[in-house]
Amino acid sequence: MHTHLGQQRHIGGRSAQARHPVGPEGQGLDTVVVALAGQPNVGKSTIFNVLTGLTQHVGNWPGKTVEQKTGHHLHQDHDLLFVDLPGTYSLSANSVEERIARDYIIKESPDVVVAVVDAAIPERSLYLLAELLLLPAPVVLVMNMMDVAEQEGILIETGVLQAALGIPVVPMVATRNEGVELMLDAIMSIVDGTFVYEPRRPTILATHQEVLAGLIALVTDYVPEPYPVPWVALKLLEGDEEIRGVVEELVPENVRQEIRAILHKHEDAVLDVAGARYAWIGRMVRAAVVRPKVGQVGLTSRLDTVLTHPFWGTLALLAALAGVFFLTYTVAGPVQGWLEDLLAQLAGGAVRWLSALGSPAWLSDLVSDGLIGGVGTVITFMPILAIFFATLGFLEDTGYLARAAYVTDRFMHMMGLHGKSFMPLLLGFGCNVPAVLGARIIESPRARLLTILLAPLVPCAAQMAVVTILGAAFFGNAAGVVVWSLVALNLVALAALGVVLNRFVLKGEPAVFIMELPLYHLPNTRTIGLYVWQNIVAFLQKAGSVILVASLVVWFLSYFPAAGDISQSYMARLGRAIEPLGRLMGLPWPVLVALLTSFVAKENTIATFGVLYGDFKAVLPTLLSGPAALALLVFQMLFVPCLATVAVMKQESGSWKWTAIGVGLLLVLSLVAGIAVYQIGSLL
Amino acid sequence: MLKRILRMMAMGEIQTQIELATALDVPEPLLSQMVAQLASQGYLTRAVMGADGCEGCSLHMQCNPDRRLRIWTLTEKGQRAVAS
Incomplete structure (x- = not known):
């Protein structure tokens, strides 16, 4: 049995009726059932609590474990029963909450549904409103958090919105109890028929x-x-x-x-x-x-006008890279020096200790040159890597790296490269192996192949560490500029090769992706610390496995068969065989051998220098001229990828021919560039 | 509106949600919601940075340059919808 409130209304084919009182406060009064709908975190619970206070009843929705809250409020001699519906983004039955909300409105026919919207982001909640308007219950729209919207510079013209929607629209700041009475009046205006409810619903095409x-x-x-x-x-x-x-x-x-x-x-x-x-x-x-006009926009939009700009964004990216290298050198350089001193003392101590024990000379040599000279030298990279990853972690955590990806992508588009290739290529800055594997996301076989061929030109973290160490040894204070230029050279080479290959291999297939750039925010030191720690641990694991084995092999080849006379070693024989090529770049055979060992893992260049020269940072600058040193760095940067990368190139391309072409292209490119740098540099 | 998003993505001239929102003349929060809906209905998918086999690699932490960057690509269903 229902008590009718005013005249019976027909809304969406149903008759709206007020109910008998349900709770103690409502005894003897007509009860109006009001359902509160809205997304999570729009302040729906605040409104509910403000209205119902101690009258709340908390239970579960029938047959569900989702909490159901109801409560009463007395307004103008009417008992309003508020039913707090679960927070939902739509009414599409994607979740149990969405099913509960729509089933309740359809089956229980509340007298009014109040749709609560976050006024600071009204677009997010209006989809739910669009769906609510299709159900047979009149809707009152509450624009909550008007104060937050105001702070954001967003002006909501509720009167205009009401006219556009054809339903009551109420501005509210529930936390300050502002607008609550207006909402209750709007509910009653629907119930008593004083508001002409003519919703303008979305239509379909x-x-x-x-x-x-x-x-x-x-x-x-x-x-x-x-x-x-x-x-x-x-x-x-x-x-x-x-x-x-x-x-x-x-x-x-x-x-x-x-x-x-x-x-x-x-x-x-x-x-x-x-x-x-x-x-x-x-x-x-x-x-x-x-919405706010230009000049009043948020921090992210303001920064993005510069940082994603084709010209200024590229400049900012170059400046950010330069900053990373500058910090790496100025902060990590001295720490690395201390580690090297420590390592030298360790090697000396180990040799003395082994001699005291009467161990053979080769064992002392193996420990001091093979182990400490190889693996130990690589471990001195740690400060450089720590600073490198800390600065990268900082840029990532602020949200800048996503913009860097955006700017890089545009750059590749301009160079005629496949836009979607940018993702795997970006991975290459960490390691070329996932860069090649990541090319799987490209559907077109030709575009995928092009990406596989180009990925090794992206300088990986290990390559960066090698040129960082060698750059500092050869060029001192100018090392930052040199390394920065080397990275730019690789990217230019990548783009140029891409353009050339694109013309013959791939013909302008469009990219099909969009990026959602995160908001900028202050970086979290814990997040950055964790990022640095995880990367350092990973690096040490690698130093203890691949690099350890490679160092021992290099030591063996350089020690035997002449019992430590490196000039008569297996390594010397190999090096002398390719020495004529090295002469074109001004490089002696041990340097060529060190470069060749980078085929196993890029860091091996440093490990091999450590085995062959000991304190190579002091020795190498005396052996190589400026042009030769630069040729060495250029050759190292453009040289063939490591063994693991070549293996996945074969696996992913499924072709020995294309793998050989890819490796051959880089070998030719690195030789031509190295020779050109040395020959031209020697003429100057 | 949703079909236009798929079509514009397929054309390949739009790179970010901001650009797409500007081209469609809708606020970016609304576009984000539309993209999320297209993803929930299988027309878009979030591109995963990394690749099969990365899990066991000691350097996998270095691979994802920005874990907060979200990149959406068209699925086969999305490409079919564009073609239809």
């Missing part, structure tokens, strides 16, 4: 209206009360699995087949149905929401 009409005709006789037939048909068209399951159980086989045929033919109708709702939201927002 003409192309699908006939399809919808067809579905409505098919299901009309089978949809049970209180489900609105047009809503059920629309949900079918949207691909709502729950509604489809229910309908398929209710309709006879021939109708089921017809429905299936229609839905199969219009599989993508959801794009038009949901798309029309977003277009509707866009119109509402344009009509009633005024």
